[in-house]
Amino acid sequence: MMNKREEIIKKLDTIQSIPAIVSKVYKILKNRDELDFKELVRMIEYDPGLTTNILKYANSAFYGFKYKISSLHQALIRIGMDKIFDIVVAAAVGPILKQSVKGYDLPRGKLWEHSIGVAIGSEQLAKELNIQAPNYLFTAGLLIDIGKIVLGSFVDVDAQPIIALAFEKHIPFDVAERRVLGIDHTEVGALLLEKWGIPEEIVMVERWHHQPDRYEGDKLVVDLVHTADTLTMIAGIGGYGTDGLNYRPSPEVSTRLGLTRAINEKVIAEIIGNVEKVYEMLTI
């Protein structure tokens, strides 16, 4: 008989894939010096759904342009090279992250809202700290809770023991998941992203966002996303599900990044101030 952990990992096979174009676009954009713009346009054009979405994004109120554009080429220029990958990923995962989430008890749209908050917060935090962060920071933030989509139905079945550990023994929710289910939403999420062909540096952020001190690679993006998640959580962006506020921010991350109350509060203000605008743009 399979144990719960194996059962959960097996469930990953039933989750829909995202278009292969996502990792192809990432590869093209990574070699910025030899970027073949025409090739990028051709590749995206091959996916009519994605092309339509990118045009919608570029024409959304977010960019504030009066004149409408109708060519993909112009749309990509308007969005800007740094943002194309974010937009391609958002278009691919948006429909999945927008779903209601069983087990975590999140109504439709709430996980998406939280994810957008974390993505914005990660970028704002880097800006506030004067850190030049990698281009995939926004996307890494956007994807952090994707594992909840898969793990939710298992959390639902074993809600009682998980909740008891979290709320009576004050154990962080991800630790409670591991104790009861043998796996937590970060590991499930990382396996899913890997299966989708998402680049490894982003998968690692997903994997370690609740245990940043255990990650052995360059911790910068994990630290930024971990902190942005904390700030989005206390601000209540995306509401609260079963896990509530039951997570433990790492004090080591605060030291590594040199966080202060003032910086944290400024970033919270920026998240609240921008989440609606970005949500509107990305929800087409």
Added chain:
Amino acid sequence: MIKTVDISDMKISNNENDILVTYSLGSCVGLTLYDPIEKIGSLIHCMLPLSKIDKEKAQKNPYMFVDTGLTKMLQEMYDRGAKRKNIIAKLAGGAKLLDKKNIFNVGERNIVIVRKILWKNDILIQGMDVGGSKSRTVRLYMDSGRTTVRNKGEEYDI
């Protein structure tokens, strides 16, 4: 009518049929003010304690911060005819994560600033449900001034 108060928002009412409600209070604070004689009530949902952190945002939306938001809320109550001596204040929210270092404890600071401003205005807090790691929904029933907190499917008076 049910009137929803968003994050960084305030609603005021003098209609007995209204219920003011705000959802998903984490570290944010939800404060209700109610004048039972004039039947005027209000509910605010603020995220951050002090507006000095971002004055531009405070100008655009004073309700994001406790200092500017609560001051404006009190002014609106008085403008509508509420009397300081009648006002009943009830406070909920200010929760925190399992945080040892306290650098993320915005909730506690929010509560301190609420208390300070109300104290200066000679208004007592008569009901309270704050702190811990739970999220809260707050309702103010305009017919009775009853303020309730809801957490995990359970609604109780404060």
